[in-house]
Amino acid sequence: MLSQIILFSLLAGSTVFIGGLLSCYFENRVHNKDIKELIVHYLISFATGIMLSAISFVLVPKGMKELPILFSTTLFILGGISFYYFDKFIEKNRLKIPQLIAMLLDFIPESVALGAVFVYDYKTGILLSIFIALQNLPESFNSYVELRKLNHSKYKALFQLFVLSFMGLLFSLLGYYFLDTHEKITSSLMLFSAGGIMYIIFQDIAPLLHYKKRKLIAIGVNIGFIIGMLGEAIL
Template sequence: MPLKLILFSGFAGATVFIGGLLANMFDHHIKDSPVKAQLVHTLMSFGAGIILSALALVLVPKGMDELGVWGVMGSFSFGAILFMLIDRKLASSGSQQATLLAMMMDFVPESIALGAVFAIEPQMALLLAIFIGLQNLPESFNSFRNLVRSGFSVRKTLTIFFGLSFFGVISALIGHFLLSQHPNITAHLMTFASGGILYLLIQDIIPESKLDNNYLTSLGASLGFLVGVVGEMVI
């Protein structure tokens, strides 16, 4: 069993729990103030920049390298449309778990792709693990706050997030042992995830991170994207 893959995916998954801890700290241990609102929204926009860099630098380029035009168009469109349909279904159901399921929709396929890529391109797998981990922070941050506001206790929500943090390792191992010899399928999976992630980014994360008459949040998104560019250059 590849220890490095477990470490990579373990980091990517651990940030689900860390995001919940950060949300709990901000919501229950820091007094409401304009500065607090700016910090929360800037963190979310920073995460949006990270997610965008993952799409632009890793997920989409990998799909373009392996697939033809129709393959990229098909997988990307299928991901965007499927995530839209699931998002609409979850929103209409009013389920308390809707925001949590939305977060997992991109985490699981990305982790499977991480495991598949690991055997072929370990450096790319490391970069993808960093991207997944960093994007999980704002998503879990927002999900935690929504769940607690909908009636879940802090302890129960943190327990759920702790359990979900291991999904990354499980998904990565599945991808490694089942898909590492199938780069074409992996490319379809990464492109599919790209379409879905971009939908969620524009539908949920960017609107949530916006503050009226505040420009720091937009700067946070730009800095998040820069972190992804630097990561790609260094790794």
């Protein structure tokens, strides 16, 4: 079991660095600004679909199984409120705190839940790891762009993403060792994360999908959600 948790946690975290590498490649190879911005917007759209599918197929339904409805809804709204205040803090310190830190908002609690959920629901653990991996890819792609705008060298930006890619493993192991027999705490964490991610989607991400009257960009949300549907059907 431990080896499987390590494997899938590394898989989920690896896309943080892979997304940065892809962003670096496009920075060096693609010089048309409009094409770059279009790619970023399509990736953001795809990530939105993945995040919605993670909420719909894993975080909310699995979290509600162990908790009463009133407590579940309370945790969900608390997640949204907490992410709201953290979002305000980031906005006030935008020059000091890059988008990279904002990505930790959903990556860390999801990773903790991943390590814990593997113990009592192996298939859900696999599905969650796939969601996290696909979600991290476009987020880290955009994080690299943000870091470069803050005048980080490409090597420094990639190094930060490389280090961050292993944080998922660290928090998954913490979840495995400390929450493996605490299903209610794990379920609470999943619902809290779901509420926070829902807030991020409609406050920060969805407005970015409007780009030069290219309405087709939003279809990326459907594609991302289909990936979640396929994962749920297969597992």
